[in-house]
Amino acid sequence: MITAHPANSGAAADVNPTYAIRTHARYQPDDIALRYAGGDWTYARLDDRVARLTTLLAAESVDEGDRVAYLGLNSPAFLTTMFAAFRRGAIFVPLNFRLAGPELAAVLERSGATVIVCEQGHREILVSVSEPTSLTTFLLVDDDPQVPPADSVGDRWRPWGSLLAAVEPTQEAPARGFDDTAMIMFTSGTTGRPKGVILTYGNLWWNGINVDARLDTRRGDITHAVAPLFHIGGLNALALRTLVRGGTVVLRRGFDPADFLDDLHEFGVNSLFAVPAMLAALARVPGVFDDPLPALRTVVVAAAPVPPSLIELYAEHGIILQQAWGLTETAPFATHLPAERTAEKLGSAGIPMAHTQVRIIEPGVGDPLPAGVNGEIVVRGPNVTPGYWNDPTATAAAFDAQGWFHSGDIGYLDDDGYLYIVDRLKDMIISGGENIYPAEVERALADLPGLIDVAVVGAEHPEWGETVVAVASAGDGNVLTLDQVRDHAAITLARYKLPTRLLQVTTVPRNASGKLDKLAVRRMVDGAR
Structure with a gap:
């Protein structure tokens, strides 16, 4: 006799990404997880560093649900901090390294983070705003050759290199279900006060399933990560999924179009996430299209409208830009334009992801609108945030009674159901x-x-x-x-x-x-x- 499981039985599954890192370290320890200017990182090295930081977090009394923040550029330290927070059962808070002092203070206060891992280049601004926050532990990244060393650290700061070397690694990690909070990612705040978007392990996991279902990504892929990891596109479009599947991330601290092109050729990059401005800059590099890039098959472009002329330019040279649309709240993808439909649906943001629903409604009314009529884009699915951190008012305003998330973006669906983005409602x-x-x-x-x-x-x-x-x-x-x-x-x-x-x-x-x-x-x- 076969017994049917309850509909929510999947919640018992362990979807903690740090489990994947530990597994790869066991079965493919010498495979390259990260290619970084300071030296390559194998899965064994990454797992050992994550396990040691987990021990250190425990020694600092970090418990399940506590918040651990990171302030710095793309680096192995960013990913180490994230995976260690997951392994401890804490909530990861990646910080925008471009925030001004008052903005940074507001984000830290609202997150309630007690631990901060910080690079030297951002320590001064953090010190200037740390007093009103809940921070009690200040760890300074002092072993990254790409980060300038500190002349002195003062009484509050603890260089993490020697601390990590002195502790034993922790391999155990709490099982995390779909509804458990993995991170709080604060929105950019270009149209108002940043809000802390709650992203659950389920949100991260279902975006990965959507990516696997729609994009030509494969186990062992080499992806390029130069977009900031504190942004959901930089982190969860492809980078996190690549590590979970045992691939390689070419990790870069900042974008330079000529260096970017060199990376694509040298490492045989298969996939990447980019914003349109990056690809526009790349197109201006002398000789950019002289040599083919046969390994490159998945180029996802999002976070800003993609000019059709840019798509046509790359298509002329055999590179298909796949436009996608989403927000931090959708972790990040809600729609994606399949590569084979790019020419036919030029300028479209595509169709809903495999496990995501998209609808166009009349703003302020909620009634679905017919094809070709502009309205607000609303989204529903397991990749959509459950709400905003300690902000029930904002959460209530973002969701309707049927569970649709109101994006604030204006768009329309054509007769074939393909989405076209028009603008932000507030703009x-x-x-x-x-x-x-x-x-x-x-x-x-x-x-x-x-x-x-x-x-x-x-x-x-x-x-x-x-x-x-x-x-x-x-x-x-x-x-x-x-x-x-x-x-x-x-x-x-x-x-x-x-x-x-x-x-x-x-x-x-x-x-x-x-x-x-x-x-x-x-x-x-x-x-x-």
Whole structure:
């Protein structure tokens, strides 16, 4: 007789990623887990370091559910801290290393982190804001040759190299179920106060299953990780899944397009996650398309709108850019455009992931909208966050009674069910009663000759309520004119959507995840009045 299990019986499964690291260290100890400028890391080395930090966390009285934070660039120390937190049953809090002091203080206070692992380059700003926080243990990364050494550490800080060498490794790890919290990842906050997104082990696990179902990823893949790991795309799009499956991560601290190209060739990279600005910069490297990249088969582009001209450029050279859409709250992918449909559905963000539902609704009403009609994108599935850390008000505002997460993004589904992103609901410009989506204008300008980057925002207008302002950067000392911008945009846009003001700047502000920093852009516009 076969007995059916309850519907929620999967919750008893152990989906703790640190178990995979321990298993690889046992059965493939000499395989390369990380390729890093400071030296390669085998799975045996990574597991030993994780196990020792787990022991150290226990000695610092870190218990299940406590928060362990990391502040620094991409490095083995980041991943060691994350896996050790998982092995201890603690909650990992990756911090944006570009935050200003008050922003960092707010994130630390709200997380309630008691332990911080920090690189020397970020220690000064952390010290300046640590007093109001719950931090009690300060560990300094002092054994990474890519990190400048500290002249002195003071009374509070403890260099972790000697501490880790002195303790015995801990192999045991608590079993984690789908509903257990793995990490708190704070949103970038470009449109307001950052919120702590709760990501469960189930959220991480189901994104991996979605990736395996939709993308051409394979066991033993070599993936490239240069996008910041504190961002969900940099960490969980491909990097974490690659390590869980026993592959290799080419780990880089920062993006340089020429070095990036060298890595793709030298290591035979199979897959990577990138933001459009990275691939646009790569395309400007002399000779970038001279030599083929036969190993590269999965290039996922997300976090910002992807200009169709960029997709066409790479396709001409046999590299298919696969656009995806999602948020921190969806861990990260909600949709993905299959490679074989890229040309046919140019500019689409794709179809729902295998275990994720996507719907377009009328904002503020909730009724589903027909194909071709713009509305708010809502998502439901096991990869979607259960809510925000200690913020029931924000959680209640983000979910409706049917469990749909309201993304705040505007888009539409075509007749075939493919998603097209239009803009952020909060960024919409209302001029003379007409709704104008800045991302639509930005896409129309993306292939303007001489243009490097552009952001479009609304500015107050005494007659029309708001008017369209383009903030642009140009290369090689080019000077753009408003007439050039308007004439180019008018090829594809109605006249009421065209910019009425142009502000040329050296660099258009973007955050570490590659998204336009609209708050900084608006400050530029306000300051130029």
